[in-house]
Amino acid sequence: MTRQPVSELSARARDVFRMVVEGYLETGAPVGSRTLSRFGGLNLSPASIRNVMQDLEEMGLLAAPHTSAGRMPTESGLRLFVDAMMQTAEPSEQERAAIEAQARGPVEEALAATSHVLSGLSACAGLVLVPRGEPVLRHLSFVPLSHGQAVAVLVGADGSVENRVVELPSGVGPATLMEAANYVSARLNGLTLGEAQATLADEIARGRSALDEAAQGLVRRGLAIWSEDGARRPVMIVRGAANLLDGAAAEDLDRVRQLLEEIEGKEEIARLLDSARGARAMKIFIGSENKLFALSGSSVIAAPYHGADGRVVGVVGVIGPTRLNYARVVPMVDFTAHTLTRLMA
Missing domain, CATH: 3.30.450.40 (GAF domain)
Known part of the structure; x- marks a missing residue:
């Protein structure tokens, strides 16, 4: 439903609408025309109020939950009230x-x-x-799952464990998986994920990494998966x-x-x-x-x-x-x- 601009409501409609919403938010019950007519400030008969409430209902701002004359705001009506009409009260x-x-x-x-x-x-x-809190890496290992796949097991210093399936490049075998795990234990243990990723990138850039290209890719992929997953949680x-x-x-x-x-x-x-x-x-x-x-x-x-x-x-x-x-x-x-x-x- 299209959101109704408050400027499209007449002054009379705004007053009736505001009083219905405020009455409903206070009591949780639909507000009737006779109730509103008893409040000061409107100077309208119950029949006139009912007509205005009917117009507001046709606009999608009020609804009649029962067959009675009482009305309550719709979600669109609440949105209009909150965005354009509400007068906030500062905390005491x-x-x-x-x-x-x-x-x-x-x-x-x-x-x-x-x-x-x-x-x-x-x-x-x-x-x-x-x-x-950024996780701190304790251990990363790769367990062969099937041809072309392995499970990356990531253990954090807080004891958290994450298992993720990773795709293996062609030709990667158990020796490469072990090489990647040993590198993490020796060089990246105790680092945050961000620090581990930065250290790996720096060693590769300086040509100081003892990993071959396949193992480097595995470590990068394992860290990236954990980092991305943690950021989403x-x-x-x-x-x-x-x-x-x-x-x-x-x-x-x-x-x-x-x-x-x-x-x-x-x-x-x-x-x-x-x-x-x-x-x-x-x-x-x-x-x-x-x-x-x-x-x-x-x-x-x-x-x-x-x-x-x-x-x-x-x-x-x-x-x-x-x-x-x-x-x-x-x-x-x-x-x-x-x-x-x-x-x-």
Whole structure:
């Protein structure tokens, strides 16, 4: 559906739309014309309000979930409200102090604690995508698999093990596989992947590598596979998933169950958060705008945080139902991101 520009709404339609959205986000229930007529400021009869709400429904901004006159915002309506109409409320002094109190000490502990307090303050699940630690190489070996293939077994200093199938050039036999493994043990053990790749390249360029061309290719390929795989696997901390089981959740258990399964899987949500690394500021994903949340109807608010050199090192955010208090949670996530940036400096 085409996104509706707010400029196309009349002043009356904007007022009614804003009040429906704010009422729905506060209560989680559809908002009826009679309810709106009791609020001050509209000076419209229930019949006039119903007509405006019908127009907004035809625009795809509101929906009637039941046969009653109550309306609730669609995902397109929420997007319009968040992008063009929402008035944010800055975190209170107490909320800022609570966040800042956790952003100290060892980085990983601070990230987990900050995620926990953000979860509590927002009544959502708190998410932090942590800085990627570059693996340190302990061992690389090649196990013949079949003609033309071998398994590269990469062992990190932290005990992690990765197995990847690699294609072997024609003529490469067990002796070459052993030569490549011995070289790694002798020359690259204890180096990060970046350092190992740089050392290999430097020795080849200087003609100092004891490897023949086939073995050089094997080592390069093994390091590249591990490096690429590690770069694709961000690490995510989740805190406060139980907050999603609030009173309103009992009416929509299937949605909540689906959301909890998505969080349990972590990897896809981590990739979604990782896409926020390239953003200069906040990113808000609402419902089925992202296919990951097409079933659960969830929203993610995420903001990148930076290291001492100014580069993005991670992402902090929250996940919850689309019925979030965006005006309060968005600036809270933004403040948390700035707090973590100061921690990393």
